[in-house]
Amino acid sequence: MKIPGLLLVLSLILTQTCLGHFTxxxxxxETVPKSISYTGNISQAVRWTDNTGDNIVILTVTDKTQSKNAPDDSYSDAALYAYHYLVSxxxxxxxxxxxxxxxxxxxxxxxxxxxxxxxxxxxNKDGKAEVWVMYKVACQGDVSPIPMKIIMYQDSKKFAVRGTTRVKVSATDYMGGEYSLDGAFKNAPAEFRQQAEKLWKQHATETWGQ
Incomplete structure (x- = not known):
């Protein structure tokens, strides 16, 4: 469920109070600069200033469309994007x-x-923003764990966590939830790794809409 405009702003402000100082x-x-092009429908878009300059990040998801080269019309395609722009x-x-x-x-x-x-x-309080994006990506017809990723950027350097969601299979047992940090995260400041692991643990358990 997407947060309405005003609540989204308040949520972002509260998040930054805890994790940084950017406004x-x-x-x-309507307010994304017309010179910026993107694909899909905007999920979130924000703008801020840090030591690198005037920044814009746009998250988008496309509508599901019928696959062009599939055997029949029951096959679908979809995509998501996250864009970062520096404005000068x-x-x-x-x-x-x-x-x-x-x-x-x-x-x-x-x-x-x-x-x-x-x-x-x-x-790490260096005046340069870290941008965190977390998403699921899968094609499946059951309730097994879903592949999930965290992508973080600082400047143009990419950091990634890859794994699956965690699914309850009995009263006491779960399946999935494993994840691995890439080399960039393993060699990153400890606070980066701690935030990545915290995000994963908070959102790994699949609720299936409950």
Whole structure:
């Protein structure tokens, strides 16, 4: 469920009070600069200033569409994106992009950002923002664990966590929930790893809409 505009702003402000000092401005289709192009429907978009300059991040998810080269019309495609732009006198310049997708899926598509996980932080207090994006990506027709990722960027450096959600299979047993940090996270400041592991543990258990 997406947070309405005002509540989203308040949520982002509270998050930054805990994790950093940047003031975020919420954007939408009308307030994103017209010179910025993106694919899909805006899930979240924010703007802030740090030591690197004037920043904009846009998260989008496409509508599910029928696969073009599939055997029949029961196959679908979908994609999600996260864009980062630095805005200067010359206009916005894209510095990184996250792109993931499901193609030719004959089952259910799970492809969306995890609620209340997007954040812009300054955990190591160097004045440069860390941008956190967490999402699920799968094509499956059962209730098994779903592949999930955390992608974090500081400047143009990418950090990643990959694993699966955790699913309850009996009164006391769970399946899935495993994750691994990439080399960038393993060599990162401890506060980066701690935040990544905290995010994962908070959001790994699958509720299936409950």
């Amino acid at each position: 975020l401005t919420s954007l939408d289709e 006198g010359d206009g916005p310049k894209q510095t990184w992009k996250v792109y993931d997708y499901v193609k030719e899926c004959p089952a259910d598509i799970f492809l969306d950002f995890v609620d209340e996980t997007f954040a812009v932080t300054d955990l």
